Structures are given as C-alpha cells and as structure tokens.
Amino acid sequence: MELPILKGRGAQVNPPNRFESLRIEADAEEIADLVAVQTQYFLDATKQIIAENDSPDVGFAHSVNPYRGCSHGCIYCYARPTHEYLGFSAGLDFESKIMVKKDAADLLRRELSSAKYQPVPLTFSGVTDCYQPIERKLQLTRSCLRVLADFRNPTGIITKSHLITRDIDLLAELARHSAAVALVSITTLNADLAAKMEPRAAAPRFRLDAVRQLAAAKIPVGIMMAPIIPGLTDHEIPAVLAAAAEAGAQYAGYTALRLPFAVKDLFADWLDRHFPDRKEKVLNRIRSLRGGKLNDPNFGSRMRGEGVWADQLRSVFALAKRRARLDNPFPVLSTAAFQKAQLTLW
16 A cells, blocks of 8 residues: 655654653544645744753754744654654654744844853754744744844854845855855755655755855855765765855765654655655665664764765765865854944844
C-alpha cells in the first residue's frame, strides 16, 4: 500500500512527546483522510530574547530567535525535539504550531541598552529560521535588525529564505562596520528533492539569487550545505559549491545529517514515503557516520561524523571548496563600532 503524503509538509505524523505519558496515535485511515494541516500561531511571552549556549561545536555563543517552531518543514531539522519542551510533538506540530515572540525587538533594545551588556555577535536562526513565511507579515526579524543597526551590534544570519533580501539595507549598513555576515543554507540544487525535503523553504534557485543579491550589496555572504545527507545529497557537493561561487559566495561550510530523538523516526518515515528504494542505503550510510547508530550526540563528532565515510565527506568537500575558490576563512565580526542607542518606550 502506498503511504499517503500531506502536501506542503515535511513530517507526515506527530510522534509521541517523550516528556508526556499520555499518547494519542492516529490510525492509517485517519492520516489518509487529512487533506491539509493549517499553521497556527501562538504568542510567546518570553522575557529575554538573547539566548546563550556553551556548545563547543556550534560556532556561536549568543543567538536571537524570534520564532519557536518553523513552518519551512525541513524533515531533517535537528531543532524539532525542542518543540517537545512546549508540550508539542516534534512532527507536524513543529511546523504547524509556531510560537511568535512579538516583543522581540523591544526586548532586544532593552537588553542591549543595559549597563551590564557587553557587545557580542548575535546569531539569528540559531535554532529555527528567522525568515520563515510568517516573517513576511510580522517583520519581527527586520525590527530586530533595525535595533542592531541602531547599536551597530554585529550579527550573523543563516537562512533558507529569499526573504533575507528584503533586509539588505540594514545588513549593508551593519556590513560597513564589519558587523554583518549572511549564510544561505543550500542542501541541494534539485528542486523536486528540495520540495519534498524542505517543502516551505525557498527553491534552490531563489537561495542562489539571495546569495547573488547579498554579494552585490557588499555583504559578506557564504553558504552552508547543512546538512549533507549521505546517500541522497552527498553527490551534489561539487555542483552546489560551484553554483554558490558563481552567485558570489565567498565562504562555505557543511554539517553531516544528525537525527536526534524523534527526528530519527520522522526521517525514516519520510524515506518510506518518498524514497523507499533508497531508504536502507541512506540509513546505513548514516550509521556508518555515527558509530553504527542513527545519531551521535557527542560534541566534536556530531556535526561531521566519524569513520571512513566521514573522512570521505570531509575530503570531497575540501577539494570542491578549493576548486570553487570558497576556501576563504569565515569573517570575524567586529564590535568596535558598537554604540549605545537611546532607549525608546514606544
């Protein structure tokens, strides 16, 4: 029996929340009857917008996330399990029940105005994409960038959305002070695969156009092939990097697919529905990177994997990066131009 597919969604099910003892499971007929899952938005009453992390392999220590959950619906997203802390599922709930921090810009202005604040680079999309579809209407990310521009506080952004081009004016202003860098995540050049894997993110050609526009505006821009999926997208490494370089990218990085907690089963279910003939090959290749398991949570190895296949990925990426002339070091963001801006109440 061919498994049903919900259009416009990466996950097709809601796996149980690992923190909840009560579990409700839909049967196959109920799932087949689903035509669409509407996206809902909820207010997040957070009182602090700058988050800190001490993970040694993340690449940043401070981040701003205007949204929790992400309607891009990327099936592989490592952030899916964070929705379980809210009482939701890492599956359909993660991409259809979005928490909105409507006071994000005001909170950011207050935190940057504090006498205790020491300027540091702030990363957007450290967890979920700051340019997901609802940003077009709510403009929370743009409001936060306006605050950063007022303070000349450095920022780095990673996104799969063409919407970042809307904010080129603010990013260019920060870039003049060596205070902005943009990374566009490009996992594949195959539009059909992207539509299945990242159903509500920008198509690959639009992500390349975003790179092109950012580069033209003299904003330091690179790409992240994150994640590379062994057995599914790894063969595209040279083509992705060549296309990125042609568009004007200056830097490139990658991560290998990791599948924490519920994401393991969600990804396996996705393979069953879209690539049943390749399922075992892909999963076995992932296990070869992860010490025989589908996930390795250890710092130092979780981003790139270990073993023969991990070494091969590293070598292929390094060679393709040199050939595309993308082997420049990532820029160092500067806090030298930081200035205290006036605190506004309205």
